[in-house]
Amino acid sequence: MTRLTQARIETLAREALTRHGASERQAEALAAAIAAAERDGLKSHGLMYLPTYCEHLTCGKVLGLAEPRLTRPAPAVVAVDAGNGFAHAAIAAGLPPLIEAARSQGVAALAIRNSYNCGALGYHTERIAQAGLVGLGFTNAPASIAPWGGGKAAVGTNPWSLAVPDGQGGARFVIDQSASVVAKSEVIKRARAGEPIPPGWAFDASGETTTDAGEALKGTMAPAGGYKGVGAALLVEVFAACLTGANPGLVASPFSGTTGGPPGTGQFFLAVSPDATSGGLFAGNLETVAGAFIGEARLPGTRRFGARENNVQGIEVAAETLATLEKLSGTAA
Numbered sequence: 572m573t574r575l576t577q578a579r580i581e582t583l584a585r586e587a588l589t590r591h592g593a594s595e596r597q598a599e600a601l602a603a604a605i606a607a608a609e610r611d612g613l614k615s616h617g618l619m620y621l622p623t624y625c626e627h628l629t630c631g632k633v634l635g636l637a638e639p640r641l642t643r644p645a646p647a648v649v650a651v652d653a654g655n656g657f658a659h660a661a662i663a664a665g666l667p668p669l670i671e672a673a674r675s676q677g678v679a680a681l682a683i684r685n686s687y688n689c690g691a692l693g694y695h696t697e698r699i700a701q702a703g704l705v706g707l708g709f710t711n712a713p714a715s716i717a718p719w720g721g722g723k724a725a726v727g728t729n730p731w732s733l734a735v736p737d738g739q740g741g742a743r744f745v746i747d748q749s750a751s752v753v754a755k756s757e758v759i760k761r762a763r764a765g766e767p768i769p770p771g772w773a774f775d776a777s778g779e780t781t782t783d784a785g786e787a788l789k790g791t792m793a794p795a796g797g798y799k800g801v802g803a804a805l806l807v808e809v810f811a812a813c814l815t816g817a818n819p820g821l822v823a824s825p826f827s828g829t830t831g832g833p834p835g836t837g838q839f840f841l842a843v844s845p846d847a848t849s850g851g852l853f854a855g856n857l858e859t860v861a862g863a864f865i866g867e868a869r870l871p872g873t874r875r876f877g878a879r880e881n882n883v884q885g886i887e888v889a890a891e892t893l894a895t896l897e898k899l900s901g902t903a904a
Contacts, residue, residue: 574885581606587899600659612878658689677847693747700734729807745872750804
């Protein structure tokens with residue numbers, strides 16, 4: 572293991588992305604998110620995905636020179652066409668006007684279309700919470716979950732995230748969860764490592780439960796909570812695809828591999844001003860809710876916050892990962 576600073580990881584990731592065809596704008600936004608994922612212990616959304624990002628730049632699944640186009644369809648609505656570039660650049664363009672609109676209107680929405688995998692969704696909603704607003708986010712994905720009782724994928728793993736402000740420029744807690752039992756990236760990570768997955772994570776192509784990560788990637792992901800997980804996936808599909816004008820999961824090309832062209836998926840964010848809706852009671856009520864967890868269980872996001880604190884002096888990067896990073900960035904000896 573080697574320890575790298577967050578800034579060093581961000582620099583190397585940015586160099587790798589620009590070397591493979593991303594503009595500075597596209598690379599900067601994504602590299603910052605990759606480094607933040609490593610800082611927060613979210614390895615499946617960090618450097619592990621960098622080779623795929625570079626591959627997708629090369630094959631045209633992501634357009635590295637895309638320029639996000641922002642419009643304001645209504646006073647409380649911000650819309651960004653990502654132009655089939657990385658989601659991160661489009662979100663970075665849309666968040667400042669979203670926050671401004673939420674502060675002036677009380678509630679505001681950001682709709683992003685023609686986008687791509689946005690990595691850890693909580694990274695984006697936490698930025699809304701840091702502005703003192705409640706942030707709710709949705710992102711759809713290529714279909715990989717079958718309807719409950721069915722065998723053919725109809726909706727994606729479709730994460731949603733809630734980030735709640737702490738009144739001090741941070742987040743009191745962050746929920747970031749997929750509609751599946753586990754994020755598909757966790758299965759991909761184990762497939763690459765040749766490791767099994769726990770029972771109940773996924774089904775193989777014949778619809779049987781499997782612990783073989785490779786076979787799971789040929790089948791479908793198990794929805795969290797059975798039919799309730801399918802309902803959550805549909806909720807996200809409506810917000811992130813239908814309301815944004817993005818591709819539904821059934822139409823989107825895979826986030827893995829090199830075939831199918833840009834996926835064209837979407838993201839949807841809501842920002843809510845607590846002062847506008849709670850009559851001044853938000854902070855007190857939040858502490859009543861959050862206080863019930865103290866001494867009993869951890870609040871969502873506690874693990875990532877703990878990893879963030881532990882990694883202040885440096886982030887552990889496996890030798891193999893570092894070698895790939897240096898190769899992709901052109902800094903290998």
